[in-house]
Amino acid sequence: MSNTIKVLLLKYGIPSLAVIVIAVQFFFVNTQSLNKWKGGGYGMYTGIHYYYNQIYIPGMSVDSLIANNNEMERIFKHLKLMPNDDNLMSAAEFLVKTTHKDSIHIQIWKPSVNSKHGVYSRALVNEIYYKKTSL
């Protein structure tokens, strides 16, 4: 390898990795519903943190479900971070298995704020109606 190429690689190799990570984050945000706060794209403080997204399951208390169930807590955290169809499906399957129900309805809501009128409301991000298939 010539000296010039080596120097160029050393100078711009690591910054190029940073650009690749940012590009991957943009891809995940736009195709997999990844929240902008994570993934190395430096999108923190551009919107309300995903922690404040709400998981709503009609007829069930999310707080009770995650109490003493670390796996459930992990799945719900991941669902708030990336509320796409695949993660909703995984959460629904796990929930049906854990609660022994036949069907489940899960919704993810995010905060919506209007600074002109001071109104705080919630907007639906994604939802799933899941029914256990019996073979």
Place this chain on the structure above:
Amino acid sequence: MIYWIGIKEKLNNHIELASQLLLLVLGIYISIMSEKYGIWKTPVLFLGLFYWFFFRHKIKHPIIWMAFSALLLFDLYLMYLRVANHHFVLTFMTLSVLCYRYHKRSDILLKNIQILLVIVILASVLQKLISNQFISGNFYYYMLNRGFLFDPFLGFFPEISEVTKSNTESLIALQATDPNIGESIVLKDVFPNLGVISQVFAMLTIAMEFIVAIAILWKPKSTWTHLLFIMLIIGILCTRLETGFMALLAISGLFLCNNIKLRLLYVIIAMFCVVLVVTKLGYH
């Protein structure tokens, strides 16, 4: 006077000083992160420390930098979508210093740091520009009415704390209702004209970050560039105690800066951030 001569001597070798500060931040960050998957990290940490204590002046390989890089990469592999953004910056900076220990060319290291800083700040600007919630001022409006910004100063204004507390109570009550009903609440403003102020604040944030990024790209050693960069870091710290990230920005500034007094300021900011991380008053 004798103290200043000692400080000046240390500040003259700013690359070594910045590397030492980075190593300190790394050690603290790694120790915090080692709570997760500790069993796998123990042998790497032990070997790194053993070699560092006994052989750091005898072997040519920077074992401790290698060990810390390995741990950072390990966390990236297992928690890529969960780690904070400054984990990525810390990893890139660590890899830059690790490479520097081999090529020994300060111009290459400084170019690494300069371009990395520009990329990080420009990406942050771009993310803000494409976020409707940020551009409209709605994000800052929410954060201010919740008492999530400028929180170190809120203790001096009990009336503001009362408003944020009331907003929190209203939000908790709303959260307990079925969101399908479509109920909403009206947030109380911590001070008048908050909607307009939030929008102006959002625009100023973007403008300031953009100017700093361009200044670092165009004139990375200029005193003006570093004055602007220091203002940005202090501004962010006043808004939110993002001490882990700000320590890294201050160390990056120290790498690039030629002005002795500003180098000292960078060191003080980095040390202040490190102390707040250790005492858990700031975020890691």
